[in-house]
Amino acid sequence: MGAKYVALLRGLVGIFMFGVQTFFISKSIGYLIRILIFYTNQDILDHEIFENFLMGMDIIDWFSFIAALILQYYLFNKGQKFIKSILNFSAWFVYIGLMIFIIMLAGENSKEIINAFKLSIRTENFASKENLVALASITGTLFAYFSIVILNIGDFSRYIKNGSENSKGNFSLLINLIIFSFASVFIVLGADIVMAKQFLEVDQLLTNPTDIIGKIDNNYLTVIAILFILVASGSTNMIANYIPTQNTLLNFFPKSFDKTNSGLLIIILGLVLGGLWLPVLSQSGTLSIIDTIGSFFGPIAGVIIADYYLIKNKEYISKDIFSDSKSAAYFYTNGWQIKGVYAMIIGFIFAASTIWNVELRFLQSFAWIVGALVSYITYYLLASK
Numbered sequence: 242m243g244a245k246y247v248a249l250l251r252g253l254v255g256i257f258m259f260g261v262q263t264f265f266i267s268k269s270i271g272y273l274i275r276i277l278i279f280y281t282n283q284d285i286l287d288h289e290i291f292e293n294f295l296m297g298m299d300i301i302d303w304f305s306f307i308a309a310l311i312l313q314y315y316l317f318n319k320g321q322k323f324i325k326s327i328l329n330f331s332a333w334f335v336y337i338g339l340m341i342f343i344i345m346l347a348g349e350n351s352k353e354i355i356n357a358f359k360l361s362i363r364t365e366n367f368a369s370k371e372n373l374v375a376l377a378s379i380t381g382t383l384f385a386y387f388s389i390v391i392l393n394i395g396d397f398s399r400y401i402k403n404g405s406e407n408s409k410g411n412f413s414l415l416i417n418l419i420i421f422s423f424a425s426v427f428i429v430l431g432a433d434i435v436m437a438k439q440f441l442e443v444d445q446l447l448t449n450p451t452d453i454i455g456k457i458d459n460n461y462l463t464v465i466a467i468l469f470i471l472v473a474s475g476s477t478n479m480i481a482n483y484i485p486t487q488n489t490l491l492n493f494f495p496k497s498f499d500k501t502n503s504g505l506l507i508i509i510l511g512l513v514l515g516g517l518w519l520p521v522l523s524q525s526g527t528l529s530i531i532d533t534i535g536s537f538f539g540p541i542a543g544v545i546i547a548d549y550y551l552i553k554n555k556e557y558i559s560k561d562i563f564s565d566s567k568s569a570a571y572f573y574t575n576g577w578q579i580k581g582v583y584a585m586i587i588g589f590i591f592a593a594s595t596i597w598n599v600e601l602r603f604l605q606s607f608a609w610i611v612g613a614l615v616s617y618i619t620y621y622l623l624a625s626k
Contacts, residue, residue, distance in 0.1 A: 242576030252489030260514025539612030540588025588616025
């Protein structure tokens with residue numbers, strides 16, 4: 242019972258972010274449609290029909306948004322094997338897109354970019370306070386970015402054949418992270434150099450792909466970057482939002498939902514939330530509420546890790562995991578592990594304080610780590626007695 246309700250928190254964040262990310266995915270589709278129309282007839286986009294007419298979006302925006310929802314529903318309900326093939330395709334496509342993006346961005350500026358890259362990884366005085374603070378900040382940001390995916394690793398690790406395969410998968414994540422980090426730095430430095438040579442006014446270093454392509458007048462690069470963003474965003478939306486939300490619904494309402502109608506509900510809610518993003522949700526501080534709910538994720542992970550590795554010593558009774566029998570090993574107190582709930586709430590208080598306490602907001606990137614560490618220690622102290 243406890244796990245079911247705790248998972249509901251994950252589902253709430255997942256369904257909200259699914260709608261919002263689908264909205265941004267649809268923007269990429271809309272850009273491609275506008276580019277196609279512009280090349281067909283430059284005057285068509287000046288017609289009144291393409292002006293804003295409903296909730297801050299024009300007819301192209303709405304068509305793109307609905308198309309993105311329908312496409313995701315179709316693809317995400319094709320079964321686990323098909324989803325695995327989508328992820329494999331996305332991985333290769335993203336890597337190829339990165340390479341093409343780097344090559345086209347570098348062009349005749351490769352020497353300058355390489356020199357700038359060398360300067361950016363200088364190791365002199367590596368242990369200085371400034372370097373360590375910057376490194377800690379980046380580490381915290383990475384944890385904040387990957388925290389949601391870390392929490393729902395079970396959505397995907399359940400399909401592995403053995404523990405060795407799981408270890409290989411985790412190791413490959415580290416390799417991917419290193420490659421992506423170097424590629425990202427190279428792209429950002431390259432964009433800065435190219436824009437400086439073209440005398441483009443940029444008041445700050447751009448790190449967002451859409452900001453970069455918006456400043457560089459290169460139609461081929463624009464289309465490639467948009468396709469790259471589209472595929473990467475779509476696969477991320479599936480991994481981080483759609484599948485965890487669907488699993489939450491199936492687990493919480495097993496008699497009412499299957500993969501088809503749960504997916505349809507997610508799409509309908511995504512339509513409502515994504516449609517309200519521009520005129521309402523983005524203007525009302527809703528993200529702070531979502532971040533607050535997300536403050537439970539670190540503590541949840543902390544409790545799980547402490548229980549599995551320290552308390553249970555990596556041993557569990559598989560037949561009792563989903564049993565509601567009072568004699569089952571994990572029934573605890575009417576289905577709730579009270580010590581785990583206490584530890585989770587205490588960790589949540591510490592994590593949420595980095596959002597709502599003005600003096601602690603400099604630690605917001607570390608909210609996941611803070612919450613996980615506090616709940617980890619608290620649960621161990623409570624459960625080991």
